[in-house]
């Protein structure tokens with residue numbers, strides 16, 4: 001996501017790195033480059049204008065700083081302005097004082113609304129809410145069925161019209177669903193509405209009627225980030241036709257340019273609240289303008305990485321591993337395997353690496369990272385006997401041949417793994433003895 005923009009901006013900054021101070025001409029040239037980078041990323045023109053004017057004004061007025069060199073100062077200004085254009089503060093979901101909180105989804109067909117309904121439901125469930133998914137899309141023959149499938153995957157309940165009771169009338173269904181939620185003690189209701197291929201009045205009217213019938217606490221406009229500039233005009237049409245409180249960007253994984261993300265908030269005045277980055281239900285999170293700006297400027301997204309780790313591992317598991325890691329004592333191939341599987345649980349390695357600072361330059365290598373390499377290493381360790389895993393020193397030539405055969409790899413691969421393991425063990429011992437990690441069990445306090 002945002003690769004083109006990210007690359008362009010990073011190269012603008014690197015050409016500033018050698019400068020002692022910024023002249024007026026330097027600022028002009030830099031702003032010109034930033035302007036091109038934004039336009040190429042499909043950012044809407046009015047947004048580009050505002051952005052560049054802001055950066056220019058601040059760069060001119062920038063005080064000579066002891067702490068930051070000129071390039072860093074420009075990066076900081078651009079970062080601040082990106083955060084601003086993306087909405088500044090993270091806008092959280094507003095829950096109703098008297099449950100259920102009603103969330104209505106609107107958007108074009110194919111925007112990813114139904115998928116999003118499932119993602120949002122799963123996300124809410126993880127936070128101990130009890131969402132109810134409502135199929136108020138009665139246009140598409142499969143819509144109710146599709147939502148039921150998504151609900152099952154998300155592990156939440158679904159409300160679909162009873163035969164003979166309001167079938168065909170999404171407004172009745174929406175109204176009934178709220179009563180149902182009250183009876184069944186669902187604290188959040190997510191209403192999926194019908195989309196069409198293009199903007200049409202009937203669609204808008206239906207969405208507006210549902211809105212009037214259920215008075216949602218949040219109307220979320222769901223938009224596919226891959227449709228580029230069209231995202232802006234669609235957003236405007238929905239703003240006029242239905243009105244909405246927040247935006248959900250979908251398919252950010254597929255969008256190399258990402259202009260929609262940078263334009264929609266500025267044009268509609270409504271915050272981006274969530275972002276979807278894949279087809280799976282877990283490819284979804286709240287949208288944080290500051291973290292997104294960091295990612296665009298290749299400063300990494302460590303906070304998201306840490307949150308993901310916290311979600312995946314239980315604390316005891318992590319503390320136990322940290323202890324072994326920092327002391328190097330008793331670290332066996334068994335632990336190595338366990339650790340690898342923990343990382344694997346956090347999601348595709350590519351995504352994890354992408355969140356580390358400075359990884360932008362290594363994008364090609366990262367794209368070649370194959371999760372199956374980890375699976376091969378796991379297979380090798382699994383082909384070892386418990387004794388071998390505890391004490392890899394005993395793995396001699398004939399054992400290596402047996403392990404290679406058992407895991408379907410070459411003897412060289414087994415050798416490499418064993419050598420890498422000894423290196424890692426040595427390094428951990430050195431770290432534990434030399435510097436340690438303050439506050440970690442086994443580390444220096």
Ligand code: GDP
Nearest residue numbers: 109110111112113114115250251276277278279
């Ligand atoms: P709806 O018509 O708005 O309900 O859209 P759907 O939820 O049916 O989604 C349309 C297509 O987009 C489906 O094939 C989804 O799997 C896919 N999709 C939805 N969200 C994402 C996303 O964030 N990334 C990617 N790559 N595909 C997505």
